[in-house]
Amino acid sequence: MFKMVKNTPKVAVLGAGVVGLTVAKIFQDRLRHADITVVADKFKGDTVSCVAAGIFRPGLSFRGPTYEITKRWIDNSWYYWQDILKTSEADKAGVVALSTYIFSKENYHTTRNRLIEDLVPIYRPVDENELQIAGKGWKYGSYFTTVKTTCDYYLPWLENSFVKSGGKIVNRKIDSFSSLNFDLVFNCTGMGAKYLCNDYDLVPIRGQIFKVKAPWLKTAFYGDYDAYIIPGQDGIATLGGVRQYDSYNMQVCRHDAAAIMERCVDLLPALKNVEVVAQKVGLRPHRVPVRVEAEVIDDLKVVHCYGHGGYGVMCAPGTAMHAVDIALDVLRSNIRSKI
Ligand SMILES: Cc1cc2nc3c(=O)[nH]c(=O)nc-3n(C[C@H](O)[C@H](O)[C@H](O)COP(=O)(O)OP(=O)(O)OC[C@H]3O[C@@H](n4cnc5c(N)ncnc54)[C@H](O)[C@@H]3O)c2cc1C
Known part of the structure; x- marks a missing residue:
């Protein structure tokens, strides 16, 4: 234990998206004396993380190696966000509580979510009156309360806190692990891991969204075929979306845009003629299972x-x-083996 305190491990975190910065901060909080550097070639608004609306609502394609591990990741994440929500930092960190309706014209079961129903404070079927909130023809629905994290706020908030506590940030693209000289490296490179690790199981799921001016919108809505409407902290709501498997197209597609807008207006007619502020595309780094494991690569942990x-x-x-x-x-185990 004494040796542990004296030894100062030199650690790098590759990636400054939501995963990399969260790893860096949690590691720093757990091992105060560690020398930690975040290394990345994209930061804040240039990351995929800042395309996301950031709602806490897992889909069944989110999988760890076992159901128990998946559930533990989800539950621990929920309590992490709740801990921030309880503090005066919540606003600065971009974490807010959010009421959400999920409607379907076709299937009640798609409005349920067994991964979080035991976790969030409320998850219940809607009544007839609530079905009238959306456009016409919605037959089924559920209402639940959840949280949402806006990375435009969360990433700078986390980076500031990391740097204030002695963490370092380096802007650099890494082409191979062998170029790195650290005791341990966290690989949090999102889609970048495809090339860095030659990982063919990592596939992009392309997304496209609108950012629209809707300060009146306070509730989130989901509909069939990936339609979603998520209010934003600053009056800018996110309208989505698409899920295009194995597509690398980073251009805004006008056909996708038309389909997204049509589905969102069908879900919430008040959005007709809403002012569009921006359109964005992001590639979701999809892998089954999500990879959380250790490996030794060219003698590097x-x-x-x-x-x-x-x-x-x-x-x-x-x-x-x-x-x-x-x-x-x-x-x-490395330190013990040196004793
Ligand atoms: C349209 C859309 C909507 C979404 N909505 C939600 C949602 O509501 N809720 C939710 O939870 N998730 C949502 N997501 C998913 C979420 O955005 C991603 O799962 C998440 O951002 C992945 O984070 P990351 O840190 O792994 O990757 P990224 O944010 O892509 O960060 C990767 C980091 O690694 C760095 N990097 C990569 N390769 C290298 C290299 N070779 N050298 C140096 N640095 C490197 C990059 O520069 C970057 O800093 C959405 C995604 C999209 C596209």
Whole structure:
């Protein structure tokens, strides 16, 4: 234990998206004396994380190696966000509580979510009156309360706190692990891991969204075929979306845009003629299972944490805690072997 305190491990976190920065901060909080550097070639608004609306609502394509591990990641993430929500920092961190309706014209079961129904304060079927809130023809629905994290706020908030506590940030693209000289490296490179690790199981799921001016919108809505409407902290709401498997197209597609707008207006007619502020595209780093595990690459100890697909904002904390536990075990066993 005494040797542990004297030894100052030199650790890098590759990636400054929601996963990398969350790993860096949790690791820093767990091992105060560590020398930690975040290395990335994209920051804040240039990351996929800042395309996301950041709602806490997992889909069944979010999978760890077992159901128990998946559930632990989700539950730990929920309590991490709740802890921030309880503090005066919540606003600055971009974390807000959010009421959400999910409607379907076709199937009641798609409005349920067994991964969070035991976790969130309210998850219940809607009544007839609530069905009238949306446009015409919606037959089924559920209402639930959840949280949402806006990375435009969360990433700078986390980066400030990390740097204030002695963390370092380096802007650099990494082409191979062998170029790195650290005791341990966290690999939180999202889609970048495809090239860095030659990981063919990592596939983009392309998303496209509108940012629109809707300060009156206070509730989130989901409909069939990936339609969603999520209010934003600053009066700018997110309208989505599409899920295009294995598409690398980073251009805004006008056909997707027309379909998204049509579905969102069908879901909430008040959005007709809403002012569009921006359109964005992002590639969700999808992998089954999400990769949280250790590997030794060219004598370098690496802990991977990537492949969160469409759920990386909500589940960054739970997977980060797991990655940090693994890293501490790896570092401890290394230190013990040197005693
Ligand atoms: C349209 C859309 C909507 C979404 N909505 C939600 C939602 O509501 N809720 C939710 O939880 N999730 C949502 N997501 C998913 C979420 O955005 C991702 O799961 C999450 O951002 C992944 O985070 P990340 O940190 O792994 O990746 P990124 O944010 O992409 O960050 C990767 C980091 O790694 C760095 N990097 C990569 N390769 C290298 C390299 N070779 N050298 C140096 N640095 C490197 C990059 O520069 C960057 O800093 C959505 C995604 C999209 C596209």
